[in-house]
Amino acid sequence: MEYTVVCKQLSKLYHQGDVTIAALNKVDLQIQKGGFVCLSGPSGSGKTTLLNMIGGLDHPTSGEIHVDGKRVDQMSKADMAEMRLRQLGFVFQAYNLIPVLSAHENVEFVMQLQGMDKKTRADKARAILKEVGLEGMERRRPAELSGGQQQRVAVARAMVSGPSLILADEPTANLDSVTAEMLLQMMRRLNDVHGTTFLISTHDKLVMSYAKRLIGLHDGEIVDDERRN
Amino acid sequence: MDLLLRMAWRNIWRHSRRSVLTLLAIAFGVVLLVFNIGIQQGSYDVMIDNTVRMFAGHIQVQRKGYLDTPRIRTSIPNVSKLAADLRKTTGLETVSARATGFALVSSRSRSYGVIITGVDPKYEPMVSSIPGTVRQGRYLSSPTANEAVVGSSLAKNLKIKIGDELTLLGSGRDGSVAATVIPVVGIFNSGSTDFDRHMVHLPLQTFQELFTMGDHGHAVVILSKNLEQLPDTMAKVKNYLGQDSKLVALDWEQLLPGIKELIELDIAASWFIYITLVVIITFSILNTFLMSVLERTREFGIMMALGAAPFRIGILVMLEAFVMSLLGVGIGLLLGAAINYYFYVYGFSVPGMEEFAKQFNMPDSIRPQMSFFVFSIGPSVVLGATMIAALYPALRIRLLKPVDAMHAV
Numbered sequence: 001m002e003y004t005v006v007c008k009q010l011s012k013l014y015h016q017g018d019v020t021i022a023a024l025n026k027v028d029l030q031i032q033k034g035g036f037v038c039l040s041g042p043s044g045s046g047k048t049t050l051l052n053m054i055g056g057l058d059h060p061t062s063g064e065i066h067v068d069g070k071r072v073d074q075m076s077k078a079d080m081a082e083m084r085l086r087q088l089g090f091v092f093q094a095y096n097l098i099p100v101l102s103a104h105e106n107v108e109f110v111m112q113l114q115g116m117d118k119k120t121r122a123d124k125a126r127a128i129l130k131e132v133g134l135e136g137m138e139r140r141r142p143a144e145l146s147g148g149q150q151q152r153v154a155v156a157r158a159m160v161s162g163p164s165l166i167l168a169d170e171p172t173a174n175l176d177s178v179t180a181e182m183l184l185q186m187m188r189r190l191n192d193v194h195g196t197t198f199l200i201s202t203h204d205k206l207v208m209s210y211a212k213r214l215i216g217l218h219d220g221e222i223v224d225d226e227r228r229n
Numbered sequence: 230m231d232l233l234l235r236m237a238w239r240n241i242w243r244h245s246r247r248s249v250l251t252l253l254a255i256a257f258g259v260v261l262l263v264f265n266i267g268i269q270q271g272s273y274d275v276m277i278d279n280t281v282r283m284f285a286g287h288i289q290v291q292r293k294g295y296l297d298t299p300r301i302r303t304s305i306p307n308v309s310k311l312a313a314d315l316r317k318t319t320g321l322e323t324v325s326a327r328a329t330g331f332a333l334v335s336s337r338s339r340s341y342g343v344i345i346t347g348v349d350p351k352y353e354p355m356v357s358s359i360p361g362t363v364r365q366g367r368y369l370s371s372p373t374a375n376e377a378v379v380g381s382s383l384a385k386n387l388k389i390k391i392g393d394e395l396t397l398l399g400s401g402r403d404g405s406v407a408a409t410v411i412p413v414v415g416i417f418n419s420g421s422t423d424f425d426r427h428m429v430h431l432p433l434q435t436f437q438e439l440f441t442m443g444d445h446g447h448a449v450v451i452l453s454k455n456l457e458q459l460p461d462t463m464a465k466v467k468n469y470l471g472q473d474s475k476l477v478a479l480d481w482e483q484l485l486p487g488i489k490e491l492i493e494l495d496i497a498a499s500w501f502i503y504i505t506l507v508v509i510i511t512f513s514i515l516n517t518f519l520m521s522v523l524e525r526t527r528e529f530g531i532m533m534a535l536g537a538a539p540f541r542i543g544i545l546v547m548l549e550a551f552v553m554s555l556l557g558v559g560i561g562l563l564l565g566a567a568i569n570y571y572f573y574v575y576g577f578s579v580p581g582m583e584e585f586a587k588q589f590n591m592p593d594s595i596r597p598q599m600s601f602f603v604f605s606i607g608p609s610v611v612l613g614a615t616m617i618a619a620l621y622p623a624l625r626i627r628l629l630k631p632v633d634a635m636h637a638v
């Protein structure tokens with residue numbers, strides 16, 4: 001079995017004055033390639049912290065993280081940035097997009113950082129925007145798009161360079177249920193078609209209903225792990 | 230790069246009013262610098278020109294050592310012929326021979342030590358403004374005439390008027406006593422106390438006879454068309470002198486070291502004002518850049534999460550600063566150049582200056598210097614200072630952690 005993500009005894013402690021908060025407490029986790037995994041749990045249970053650790057946005061206090069077989073927790077900041085650029089896609093709750101860039105340019109931005117040539121960039125951006133159903137809106141700025149459309153652009157941007165893992169932190173939190181459902185259907189389709197692994201954190205029952213695997217988090221520990229279909 | 234440039238451009242116009250204000254601050258600073266430095270340099274040009282034209286000339290050919298120790302024996306033989314030759318070589322009429330000595334002058338009531346200058350009445354008015362400032366009587370008429378022209382303060386001190394006689398007493402080149410009685414035909418008022426108090430002009434040959442000089446003199450004075458032509462004229466003179474190791478060609482900076490010092494002193498004083506101006510501009514820009522960076526913390530966090538290295542984001546910020554500063558400097562330079570050009574054509578004069586200028590045979594207005602220096606120094610200093618100012622917010626980005634940055638709103 002191939003694993004996209006492996007966490008071993010992963011802990012993240014925050015110190016606030018004399019109090020130490022274990023945002024993650026010795027988490028062991030394996031996520032298979034091609035998974036569509038939902039991370040649920042109450043507020044403060046450590047969902048965002050876990051995603052950030054896996055995504056190399058922050059260093060854990062102890063334990064190991066492997067993404068695509070590479071040790072993330074021991075990487076330098078620069079290597080982490082490089083890994084985020086080449087292997088990961090991020091979708092956040094809101095205000096994901098660079099406001100001065102159009103939908104098309106937002107998608108292009110990542111490929112530009114990767115040093116891709118202009119022609120390839122343009123072709124890929126157009127194709128992925130079409131795939132997420134934003135054909136004809138390429139030139140709009142984020143302010144001229146609805147919340148759902150903005151999230152689609154964010155997903156398109158995360159997908160465009162074919163990452164092995166997409167980390168989405170409450171991507172539907174600011175969307176109404178209809179829009180949220182459309183976004184989820186789209187992400188599931190991308191998961192099916194491209195085999196990209198998704199790890200999505202949420203409070204939302206709707207999101208959970210789309211998951212192939214549902215992990216429950218509580219006080220920084222995994223309390224539930226349910227595989228479906 | 231193209232996407233980065235597009236981002237920089239749009240980011241500038243995100244807060245268009247703030248950017249326009251900053252831009253105008255930069256432009257205003259550049260206009261002030263370009264205009265002030267233009268006028269300052271222009272006024273130095275006038276100052277140099279006036280001083281040079283008053284008496285010293287742009288170039289003097291002298292016997293080596295005469296400048297440091299002006300002895301009457303350190304003289305140039307056949308000085309009139311040298312002057313004629315230099316007229317030919319340089320193609321300039323404004324070349325005149327002189328001889329200089331010291332003497333005691335007495336009127337009926339008083340005596341003073343003065344500098345006696347023997348001049349060629351035909352050419353002296355072309356190289357010196359002093360003949361043009363004769364207010365009473367006239368200037369010298371011929372090289373052989375027995376007549377003198379004196380400065381106004383000297384005339385007042387001696388209590389003499391036109392037609393009165395002076396007694397001169399000095400020592401000649403050969404050590405003999407040089408003494409004569411000579412009528413005053415003119416009184417000049419150059420505006421320079423030094424000249425007006427201590428100077429007497431005699432025709433060259435009269436001088437040579439009085440001081441037993443033969444055909445010797447002490448200097449050939451050359452006035453170039455202007456300062457720009459000076460190096461060219463100097464080259465011709467030096468070329469003519471060639472291997473004659475007894476003579477040297479000195480330029481105005483060597484002849485009038487005081488004026489150079491005066492200018493340097495004035496520049497040093499104005500530095501303070503310019504630096505203050507640049508610092509004020511720089512801080513206003515630093516403030517803008519810092520604000521524009523701080524309010525985009527979350528955006529930078531997102532960019533970092535996507536894999537942009539802080540270095541890249543720093544480049545973006547520097548690019549924004551550069552484009553903005555370039556715009557401001559460009560506008561400032563255009564405006565400044567237009568203003569300077571206007572005053573270059575029509576002249577810049579301070580009220581009251583015209584009267585004063587006419588009296589002392591000086592130009593009645595200043596023209597800003599139209600030089601590369603004037604148009605480049607202000608703009609490049611401002612551009613440099615703004616880039617340094619932008620460095621601080623740009624480097625701060627390195628301290629951002631993506632997680633914290635994304636918490637910011």
Ligand SMILES: Nc1ncnc2c1ncn2[C@@H]1O[C@H](COP(=O)(O)OP(=O)(O)OP(=O)(O)O)[C@@H](O)[C@H]1O
Nearest residue numbers: 014015016021023042043044045046047048049050
């Ligand atoms: N930078 C920080 N400093 C101190 N404590 C932190 C920090 N970030 C998170 N925590 C704490 O760690 C715990 C986990 O936080 P986390 O953001 O991962 O929760 P979450 O499951 O994402 O919650 P939510 O559903 O509200 O987004 C919380 O108790 C939180 O207060």
Ligand SMILES: [Mg+2]
Nearest residue numbers: 047048049169
């Ligand atoms: Mg969270």
